[in-house]
Amino acid sequence: MNKFAVFAVAVLLPVVSNAADCNVEVTSSDQMRFDKSSFIIRKSCSSVTLTLNNAGTFPKTVMGHNIVIVKKSDVESVSQTSMAAGPAAEYVKADDPRILAHTKMLGGGEKDTISVDTKKLNSGEEYVFFCSFPGHRALMSGSVVVNN
Ligand code: ZN
Numbered sequence: 001m002n003k004f005a006v007f008a009v010a011v012l013l014p015v016v017s018n019a020a021d022c023n024v025e026v027t028s029s030d031q032m033r034f035d036k037s038s039f040i041i042r043k044s045c046s047s048v049t050l051t052l053n054n055a056g057t058f059p060k061t062v063m064g065h066n067i068v069i070v071k072k073s074d075v076e077s078v079s080q081t082s083m084a085a086g087p088a089a090e091y092v093k094a095d096d097p098r099i100l101a102h103t104k105m106l107g108g109g110e111k112d113t114i115s116v117d118t119k120k121l122n123s124g125e126e127y128v129f130f131c132s133f134p135g136h137r138a139l140m141s142g143s144v145v146v147n148n
Contacts, residue, residue, distance in 0.1 A: 023049045027133070028065035028140070030056035030108065037142040039129070043118050044148050051113040052103045060107035061087065064133045068092065068102040069116065071142055072126035075137075082132035091132040105133065121146045 021043035027035040041048050052067050070078045078098050085093040090105035100120045103112040121127060125148045130141035 001019070021045060022047070023051070025051045025053065026067060026129075027053045027055050028106070029054075030058055030063055032063070032131075032136055032139045034065075034067075034129075034131075034140055034142060038145055039119055039142070040145045040147050041116060041118060041127075042147055043121070043123060045118055048118060049113060050103070050116050050118045051111065052106060052107040053111045054108055057108035060090075060105050060110070064090070064101045064105040064107060065131045065136070065140065066090070066105045066112075066133070067129050068094070068132045069100045069127060069129050070098055071100075072128050072143075074098040075128050075130060075141070079130065079132065079137050083134050091134065102132075110129075118146075121124065123148065 011072065021042050024039045026039065050067065054065050058061055068078065068082065081093045081096065082091045085091055092099065092102050099118040101114060103114050106112055125146065127144035127146065128141055129144050130137045
């Protein structure tokens, strides 16, 4: 290994691994599924970049997908108020304090990236992510693990 290679490994590796730890990518499909049943939010990141890729083909009015993050204890009630917010609000009640983060509702081929403020999430608390499109939560939900 030459000097440059040693330097590159020492300097670049920590940056790469840190960036990966603070990024979460989830893909959704026309089969009403996320490709992950859980993901990790690290408190050591001041914010985590969360990207939802909708790899489906249907428009968002038919088969829309989003990610909504809430405490596990709030998921039933938030799911109901989100549905009641209706299609014009893309099934997310505006300024709902129980919603800790959410992406836009996406149609097929669309993508949204948001920043999740890790100060809003506590280690030791249980969180879930789900799609708030009516009827999707049963198949489209998973756990958010909060770690340091
Ligand atoms: Zn959905």
